[in-house]
Amino acid sequence: MHDEELYPIGDAARRSGLSVSAVRFYSDEGLIAPTRLNEAGHRLYDIDAIARLELVRTLRELDTDLAGIRRLLEGGTTLHALLSTHLEIVERQERTLRARRAVLRALIGQGGTIAQADLMHRLVSMTDEERERVIDDFWNDVCEGLDVPEGFVDRLRAMRPVLPEDPTAEQLEAWIELGDLVQDRAFRDAVRTYLHETYSADLGRTVAGAPFQEFMYESGVPLVEEVLAAYRAGEPPRSPRAQEAVTRFMEGAAGVTGDPLTPELRDRMADGFQRIPDLLREIADEDAASEDPVYDETHGRYVALVEVINGTAYEEDDLPYLWIAEAMRTSPADA
Structure with a gap:
């Protein structure tokens, strides 16, 4: 892949690991615009755009929201800050899921009632x-x-x-x-x-x-x-x-x-x-x-x-x- 080359949307999707519809969606959302359009109006992407598409794919797989990705791409935050914030969110979710798992295990083990479920939820909270x-x-x-x-x-x-x-x-x-x-x-x-x-x-x-x-x-x-x-x-x-x-x-x-x-x-x-x-x-x-x-x-x-x-x-x-x-x-x- 050469720096000067431009790639049609199908190639850009394949190289970035996204579907064509996803590349089109991120373009329509203003996240990753095509480098330019050809004479037929088809979208073309250069190496830098494809790299940013790969970054978007990775962040979305980590459940990063579009607003956070937009701030990063527009220079409103750094990758380190964005990932640190997302890590905090994931850790909070992990603690919540762990608490729910403990409640469910206890309920299953005890054959719990609705009242016990409420009590256990209050205990872990x-x-x-x-x-x-x-x-x-x-x-x-x-x-x-x-x-x-x-x-x-x-x-x-x-x-x-x-x-x-x-x-x-x-x-x-x-x-x-x-x-x-x-x-x-x-x-x-x-x-x-x-x-x-x-x-x-x-x-x-x-x-x-x-x-x-x-x-x-x-x-x-x-x-x-x-x-x-x-x-x-x-x-x-x-x-x-x-x-x-x-x-x-x-x-x-x-x-x-x-x-x-x-x-x-x-x-x-x-x-x-x-x-x-x-x-x-x-x-x-x-x-x-x-x-x-x-x-x-x-x-x-x-x-x-x-x-x-x-x-x-x-x-x-x-x-x-x-x-x-x-x-x-x-x-x-x-x-």
Whole structure:
């Protein structure tokens, strides 16, 4: 194709990837005028016109409107600005479609009614402030009259969903379920009963006390992450890195009760971690047979959904109980 050549509309259409009718339409709309007309009045296009037709085709395939294309061709905007604006529009549409997909999936999974469809639509359309009010109302109701150590309620309330600006479908579906649950009277009553029965007893009050809670959710968190990092890196339980991480964790745990980290305490901690998998199975079996509110269906369900929404949910393999137990039984001298 030579710069000086002029091409009839059929050739221009073929070279630009458009139909003849589309080339004619853009000419009639004043977007891409023919370079000139021949003696018979037929439209002829040069290389530059064909290149602009290709640009128009590309932008239209990206759903750019004619007004935006006209501004670009007339010099009222740049290609970068036009594409940036269009990208913002596409991203907004993507978020909207993702929200709709989450609502549809939830409705199909639950066999939803018209009322549920309306509720789910309102849930995904909520602002951050509206979601905060829903969660506040839930905890205000659930924790009213709860007999637990001072400060424990504040820690319960601190576990809150924070839906990201660009959530995944899974996060939206988790928020739909959570938003529905926390407004359900039966779920609120079940959570309140579970918390009261669990944390009002002697052992529960110890767990809910400030020393244990501070270790679990503050000082102990980086220690646990160190242990998990060593495990994920494939470190043997007796390696120096694993031993250092596990020993620091045990020292922190022993500090909750003020006990020194003796070999006997190491063994007791190791025995405890060794039993966790079996204990979890026993708890699951007991919960399945229980008629009372249980963790996985009450507070545990709330926590699990919040972790999905916040992107902090652990994979099952992130809890290497047996590996930790073996590391705990290895004394620093042996390591």
